[in-house]
Every structure is written in C-alpha cells, then in structure tokens.
Amino acid sequence: MRLKNKLQALRSLCKVRLLGQRVPLAVRWQLTNRCVARCKYCAVWQTPEQEMSIDQITAILDEMAAMGTQTISFSGGEPMLREDIGLILEETAGRGISTEMNSTGAGIPENIARLKHLDFLKISLDGPQEVHDEVRGKGSFRYAMAAAEAAGANKLKFIFSTTLTRFNIKEVDFLLGTAKKFNTLVAFQPLKSLYRGVKDVGALAPRKEDYAAAIQKLIDRKKKGDPHLRNSLIGLRHISRWPDYPRLECWAGQIFCILNTNGALMPCDRIAYNSQLPNCLDSGFRKAFLSLPEPCCGGCGFCGVLELNFLMSFRLGTLESIYNIIK
Numbered sequence: 001m002r003l004k005n006k007l008q009a010l011r012s013l014c015k016v017r018l019l020g021q022r023v024p025l026a027v028r029w030q031l032t033n034r035c036v037a038r039c040k041y042c043a044v045w046q047t048p049e050q051e052m053s054i055d056q057i058t059a060i061l062d063e064m065a066a067m068g069t070q071t072i073s074f075s076g077g078e079p080m081l082r083e084d085i086g087l088i089l090e091e092t093a094g095r096g097i098s099t100e101m102n103s104t105g106a107g108i109p110e111n112i113a114r115l116k117h118l119d120f121l122k123i124s125l126d127g128p129q130e131v132h133d134e135v136r137g138k139g140s141f142r143y144a145m146a147a148a149e150a151a152g153a154n155k156l157k158f159i160f161s162t163t164l165t166r167f168n169i170k171e172v173d174f175l176l177g178t179a180k181k182f183n184t185l186v187a188f189q190p191l192k193s194l195y196r197g198v199k200d201v202g203a204l205a206p207r208k209e210d211y212a213a214a215i216q217k218l219i220d221r222k223k224k225g226d227p228h229l230r231n232s233l234i235g236l237r238h239i240s241r242w243p244d245y246p247r248l249e250c251w252a253g254q255i256f257c258i259l260n261t262n263g264a265l266m267p268c269d270r271i272a273y274n275s276q277l278p279n280c281l282d283s284g285f286r287k288a289f290l291s292l293p294e295p296c297c298g299g300c301g302f303c304g305v306l307e308l309n310f311l312m313s314f315r316l317g318t319l320e321s322i323y324n325i326i327k
C-alpha cells in the first residue's frame with residue numbers, strides 16, 4: 001500500500017471502530033475464473049466463466065473510490081490472463097487506490113510493462129520445483145521463478161505466498177531461503193475449504209504433528225527476527241491452532257469484502273452463504289456493500305485479513321499488525 005493510502009486507511013479504521021461505519025477499505029477482486037494451472041486445492045477454474053467489461057469495472061471503481069477504498073487486491077483465476085490487466089491497474093491507480101495482485105507468475109516476464117501501475121505482487125510458491133509442480137502442475141515452478149526474477153529486475157515490490165499442504169509441510173526452510181535469495185518475504189497460509197474451492201481438501205492436509213512442527217519452526221524463526229517471514233507472531237500463534245482456530249472478532253463485510261467475476265459481493269470467501277449475495281452489476285457497489293450478509297464463520301485462518309481482524313479488535317500484538325500494514 002502507498003503511504004497516503006496507509007495513513008488514510010488507519011484514519012478510516014478509527015472511524016469504523018469508533019462510529020460503527022462500514023467502509024470498504026480493502027477489496028479482493030476476482031477478475032477471472034480462467035487459469036493457467038490446475039492446483040490440487042483449488043477449483044476456481046471450474047466455476048462458470050463470466051467476466052466484467054472494462055466499463056463495468058471502471059463504474060465499480062468510481063464507487064469504491066467514493067466510499068474510501070484504499071487497496072484492491074486483484075486475484076482469480078489468473079489475473080494476467082486478462083488482456084486488459086494493465087488498463088485495469090491504471091484505472092485503479094488513477095483513482096488513488098493502491099493495487100495488489102495474486103499470481104502464479106505465468107505471463108509476467110513477457111508482459112511486465114502491463115504491471116507499471118501495480119504496487120505489490122504476490123507470487124504463489126509452494127516449495128522446490130518437484131513439490132511446487134506436483135501441487136500446481138508441471139512447469140509452474142519455472143514461471144513462478146521467472147516472474148520473481150522479472151519483478152526484481154523491474155523494481156516491482158513482491159513477496160511469495162505459500163499454501164501449506166502435506167506436500168510442502170517440511171519445506172519451510174527452502175521457502176524462507178528462497179525469499180532470502182530474492183531479498184523478499186514469504187507469507188504462509190494454512191489449507192482451507194473455500195467457497196468455490198475443492199470440496200474435500202482433507203486428503204491434501206498435512207498430518208497435525210507435521211503442521212505443528214512447521215508452525216513452531218516459523219514461530220522460533222520469527223522470535224529470532226527472521227526478516228523474510230511475512231506472518232506476524234500473533235498470526236502464527238493463531239494459525240498454529242489449525243484446523244480449529246480460536247474465535248476472533250470478524251470485520252468481514254465492514255472493512256473488507258470480496259468481489260466475484262460475476263459481480264456478486266461477499267464479506268469473505270472462506271464460508272458458504274445460504275442467503276442471496278448482493279450483486280454490484282445489479283445494484284451498484286455502494287448498495288451491495290451496505291447490504292452484505294453477516295458472516296457466520298467457525299474462525300479465521302490466514303485469510304489475508306487476519307491481521308486486519310487483529311488490528312480492529314485491539315488485541316495483544318495489534319502493534320505488530322499496524323506495523324505489518326504500514327511498513
């Protein structure tokens with residue numbers, strides 16, 4: 001996030017907390033369901049295709065900017081598969097909104113110019129070549145590495161993002177080492193059952209004792225000040241309880257939301273909703289955001305917003321969350 005957006009976000013967070021307002025500070029926007037990969041834990045690419053036109057996107061961006069959105073994280077599917085990704089980023093940045101993108105890395109080196117207006121890139125990396133390719137498909141390690149090289153060479157800020165499975169649970173040293181090699185950070189997230197995801201992720205889950213050992217190793221590295229580990233200490237302690245997380249105050253739908261390719265808006269994608277979701281293409285973004293259903297959830301994993309939930313709940317370790325957000 002740019003400094004201006006970070007300061008504005010902190011100011012709005014106080015407003016939300018003190019005045020009970022809803023402000024869509026952070027939005028994750030699934031731009032496409034198309035994907036280059038067929039990862040074992042993800043079924044987004046099986047979802048029927050429906051993408052917004054650039055006119056629909058800019059109309060929603062106008063409303064987001066007016067409502068105080070500070071950062072949009074574009075995801076998918078593979079967002080690089082949208083030919084107009086450069087224009088989407090430019091339109092977003094032009095409205096003063098900070099831009100982030102999750103990607104496999106495919107298509108990035110040859111289209112790096114399209115990322116001129118991208119502030120922050122998250123490249124998925126699940127382990128050494130044989131492990132990464134086993135989970136994400138043959139050839140995918142090569143393009144993740146090529147994307148990291150291209151981002152580094154073009155001074156594009158990036159980190160790695162790892163989903164912990166039984167395949168890579170013993171690879172945290174490799175992943176931290178790779179982050180070090182590229183002078184960046186890696187964020188670890190537990191495997192989850194997702195709305196629109198693979199129904200049963202159980203077969204991919206690590207053994208509980210392997211998972212506990214991996215998280216303990218990360219906690220130890222964090223305590224020793226490893227500069228390549230993105231997760232906060234409070235976040236690591238929280239996800240160490242996987243899969244039965246302690247409950248925490250949830251701010252989904254109040255300060256963040258997820259926008260689907262078809263315009264449907266959700267407070268969070270880690271849960272299924274029985275109620276009808278509001279749709280930005282029918283009602284506009286403002287109305288959709290203000291009518292989001294209450295999330296009812298068993299508890300947060302590393303859902304990208306865990307830090308925001310800690311921050312808003314004024315929990316012990318909040319200072320670290322503030323630091324993670326403003327650094």
Ligand SMILES: C[S@@+](CC[C@H](N)C(=O)[O-])C[C@H]1O[C@@H](n2cnc3c(N)ncnc32)[C@H](O)[C@@H]1O
Nearest residue numbers: 041042076077078102103104124161163191192
């Ligand atoms: C859905 S992908 C979209 C962006 C891009 N296709 C990619 O893989 O980076 C975003 C992130 O979600 C993670 N992910 C996918 N399915 C998951 C699951 N069941 N549990 C936890 N993380 C998951 C991926 O590993 C990836 O880092």
Ligand code: SF4
Nearest residue numbers: 035037039042076077
């Ligand atoms: S995790 Fe990303 S790369 Fe893998 S199938 Fe899902 S959307 Fe595609």
Ligand code: SF4
Nearest residue numbers: 250268270295297300
């Ligand atoms: S995973 Fe659950 S607790 Fe966490 S933000 Fe989503 S709805 Fe809230």
